[in-house]
Amino acid sequence: MALVTEIELDATSSGMVTLEAGRDGGERRRRHAGRNQRKTMQPKLMTVDEVAEYLNKPRSWVYGNWKDEQIPFRKVGQSLRCRPLDLEKWLDQQID
Numbered sequence: 634m635a636l637v638t639e640i641e642l643d644a645t646s647s648g649m650v651t652l653e654a655g656r657d658g659g660e661r662r663r664r665h666a667g668r669n670q671r672k673t674m675q676p677k678l679m680t681v682d683e684v685a686e687y688l689n690k691p692r693s694w695v696y697g698n699w700k701d702e703q704i705p706f707r708k709v710g711q712s713l714r715c716r717p718l719d720l721e722k723w724l725d726q727q728i729d
Contacts, residue, residue: 678714687720
């Protein structure tokens with residue numbers, strides 16, 4: 634059984650790192666997933682079809698106007714995808 638010598642917070646990943654004394658006397662690190670990492674998972678990205686349905690617009694309008702209207706799409710490979718939260722923020726800005 635390894636002796637735990639120190640526990641520190643790894644600020645880059647919000648995970649815990651346990652430093653243990655190895656059999657040869659050296660340190661061995663064991664990384665544990667942070668509790669917040671599972672809760673911060675992003676929701677599913679929306680496709681052009683899903684955005685069109687949400688906005689009650691034809692798919693052709695979304696494709697034809699996404700750049701001019703600054704709809705917050707990101708290219709994933711050759712496909713356009715949008716985060717639901719970004720679309721909500723964009724929509725709120727359109728009403729103001």
